[in-house]
Amino acid sequence: MRQLVNNLKGDKGIWSFVALLALFSFMPVFSASSNLAYLGHGTGNTLGYLVKHFIHICCGFAIIFSVHKIPYNYFRSISKMLLPVVWVVLAITMFKGQVIAGANASRWLQIPYVGISFQPSAFAALVLFVFVARYLSKTREEPIDFVQSLKELWLPVFVTLMFILPSNFSTTALIFAMIIMLVFIGKYPLKYIGIIVGAGVLSLTFFILVAKAFPGSFNNRVSTWESRIEAYFGDASDEDDYQIEKAKIAIASGRIYGLGPGKSVQKNFLPQSSSDFIYAIIVEEYGLIGGLGVLGLYLLLMFRFVVASHKATTLFGKLVVVGLGFPMIFQAMINMAVAVELLPVTGQTLPLISSGGTSIWMTCIALGIIIGVTKKEDEIEEEAKNAARRDEALQKLIDDQLVSEEKNEGLGYSIENKVGNPMNAVLNK
Numbered sequence: 001m002r003q004l005v006n007n008l009k010g011d012k013g014i015w016s017f018v019a020l021l022a023l024f025s026f027m028p029v030f031s032a033s034s035n036l037a038y039l040g041h042g043t044g045n046t047l048g049y050l051v052k053h054f055i056h057i058c059c060g061f062a063i064i065f066s067v068h069k070i071p072y073n074y075f076r077s078i079s080k081m082l083l084p085v086v087w088v089v090l091a092i093t094m095f096k097g098q099v100i101a102g103a104n105a106s107r108w109l110q111i112p113y114v115g116i117s118f119q120p121s122a123f124a125a126l127v128l129f130v131f132v133a134r135y136l137s138k139t140r141e142e143p144i145d146f147v148q149s150l151k152e153l154w155l156p157v158f159v160t161l162m163f164i165l166p167s168n169f170s171t172t173a174l175i176f177a178m179i180i181m182l183v184f185i186g187k188y189p190l191k192y193i194g195i196i197v198g199a200g201v202l203s204l205t206f207f208i209l210v211a212k213a214f215p216g217s218f219n220n221r222v223s224t225w226e227s228r229i230e231a232y233f234g235d236a237s238d239e240d241d242y243q244i245e246k247a248k249i250a251i252a253s254g255r256i257y258g259l260g261p262g263k264s265v266q267k268n269f270l271p272q273s274s275s276d277f278i279y280a281i282i283v284e285e286y287g288l289i290g291g292l293g294v295l296g297l298y299l300l301l302m303f304r305f306v307v308a309s310h311k312a313t314t315l316f317g318k319l320v321v322v323g324l325g326f327p328m329i330f331q332a333m334i335n336m337a338v339a340v341e342l343l344p345v346t347g348q349t350l351p352l353i354s355s356g357g358t359s360i361w362m363t364c365i366a367l368g369i370i371i372g373v374t375k376k377e378d379e380i381e382e383e384a385k386n387a388a389r390r391d392e393a394l395q396k397l398i399d400d401q402l403v404s405e406e407k408n409e410g411l412g413y414s415i416e417n418k419v420g421n422p423m424n425a426v427l428n429k
Contacts, residue, residue, distance in 0.1 A: 010068055010371035013304040018064070018352060018367055021297055022057050025353040029053045031262045032274040032281040033355065049274070049355065056357045060364035067368025068375055072320060075369060076137075079130035083156055086124045090163035093120045108358075121164045122362040125175045128160050129327065130369070132179055133319035136186030146192050153183075154196060158203070165207060169225055170346035174334070176200055178327040186319055232344035246270040247280035247339050251291075258287030275354040276347055279339040294353070295336065302329040308374045317373040324366040 008015055033049035093109045108117040135153045157179060165172045184193060211222040231241040250266035253259060264284045267273045273281050283291040305325035312318040328351050335350045337343040349359045 008065070010373075010375035011304055011308055014301065014308070014367065014371055014374065017297055017301040017304065021294075021301075021352040022061070024294070024297075025057070026050065026053065027261050028278055028282050028285065028353065029274055029355045031264055031285060032267045032278055034267055035270065035273050038268070053355050056355075056360045059357075060352075060360045063361055063364040064368040064371065067365055068371040070368075070372060072317060072369055072372040073314075075130050075320070076134045076316060079127050079134055082127045083131055083160070086120070086127050087159060087163065089120045090124055090160070094163055094166060116357070118361075119358040121168050121171050122358050124160055124164060125171065125327065126324070126362055126366055128157065128175060129178065129182065129323035130320060131156065132182055133186075133316055133323045136183060136188065136319055137314070137316035144189060144192070146189070146195075149188075149192070158200075165204075167221060168347070169221065170334070170348055174327060174331060174348070178323065178330065181326065182319060182323045185322055186315075228344045232341070243271055243277060243345060244341050247277050248341060250280040250284035251340060254284040254287045254291070256287050256289065258283070258285045258290055261285055275349050275356055276335070276345075277339055278350055278354050279336050282353075283339075291336075298329055298332045302326070305329070305370065308370060312373050321370050321373055325370055328363060328366060 030046055030050040030053075033046040036049060037046045089109065096109070108119055110117050132153065135149075157176075161172050161176060164175070180193060180197060183196075184190070208222055231244065246266050246269050250264065250270065253265065259265075262285070264273075264281050266284060267281050270277050270280065279291070279294070282294060286293075302325070305321055308325075309318045309321040312321060331348050332351050334343060334346055334348045335354075338346055338348070349356060351363045352360065
């Protein structure tokens with residue numbers, strides 16, 4: 001175990017907080033999966049879901065370990081090469097996507113002959129953030145040309161979001177908001193950012209108008225978005241309103257110390273209790289203390305991301321840490337805000353805690369890249385320390401040699417004074 005820990009390079013704080021979140025996730029997932037166990041098998045046995053989550057977490061840490069060994073600069077080219085692949089996969093998902101685990105959106109794609117389903121939008125977000133960081137980190141002798149950036153940066157961004165929007169508005173909005181934040185940090189001209197935000201709002205408005213004017217002409221969830229907003233403002237009563245009510249009952253039941261691990265009542269009635277609304281189950285079972293503890297872990301993880309970004313020696317490294325780390329934290333905040341009805345229902349999972357292979361693995365890839373950035377800084381620091389130690393050892397060796405020579409010279413002078421120079425004795429004879 002000690003040897004394994006020694007092989008973990010990079011920011012130890014990030015490793016620690018990620019491990020704590022992953023370890024804590026087993027208890028709420030094991031408890032909250034009873035709804036799916038009754039729905040799928042009728043037995044209520046959640047052991048199978050716990051084993052499945054354990055496999056997902058183990059594979060996730062293997063992904064982090066493997067990815068953090070790759071020099072992060074390699075992902076500059078990888079993101080550009082993968083973007084067309086992402087578009088093809090998203091297009092296939094748009095027409096042949098599947099509904100999984102009771103969700104009301106076809107966002108998953110089945111891999112043939114393997115039996116594994118994954119959510120392409122999570123992978124697309126990962127590639128897109130690195131692609132944007134790559135563009136912003138390019139060395140330029142002249143200021144950014146807006147027309148040129150439309151072709152090189154914003155066209156790929158809007159094409160990707162166009163494929164995600166019909167089935168997943170919340171993910172599209174999150175990706176777009178994080179990209180705007182990233183380009184702002186990357187010193188993209190503010191006046192151009194305003195134009196892009198306006199173009200994004202107009203594009204969304206046009207999409208909604210087309211969907212309303214031609215209902216059923218293509219797959220979209222505009223009606224679901226409307227019902228969720230109406231439910232949030234109390235103007236409608238539907239499944240989302242039901243979920244929010246059950247989530248609020250769960251949070252109110254938890255009080256300060258909670259009902260205890262595995263003693264949740266609302267997990268049997270709350271749909272998506274092990275994924276989208278797992279935070280409500282956490283508060284019900286572990287109380288306000290448990291809920292604030294989870295929130296604190298995410299805030300500490302964000303602090304380590306800020307430190308890692310500050311320490312990065314390259315602009316690409318800084319932007320990669322921000323572009324991959326902050327969306328993870330914002331997604332967690334959105335999930336918690338939905339559970340306490342600060343936001344409408346979005347369908348965002350709680351990173352590293354909610355059950356689901358795709359979300360865990362994509363999060364782990366992002367963490368591996370971030371740790372790879374911090375590993376580079378650790379290696380530079382370690383090399384500097386080794387060089388300093390070598391210089392110190394060499395200087396000590398030189399000093400010892402000089403002291404030895406001075407002693408020898410002093411000893412020769414002393415002997416000559418006592419017995420005389422033998423050559424002088426011969427000459428005197």
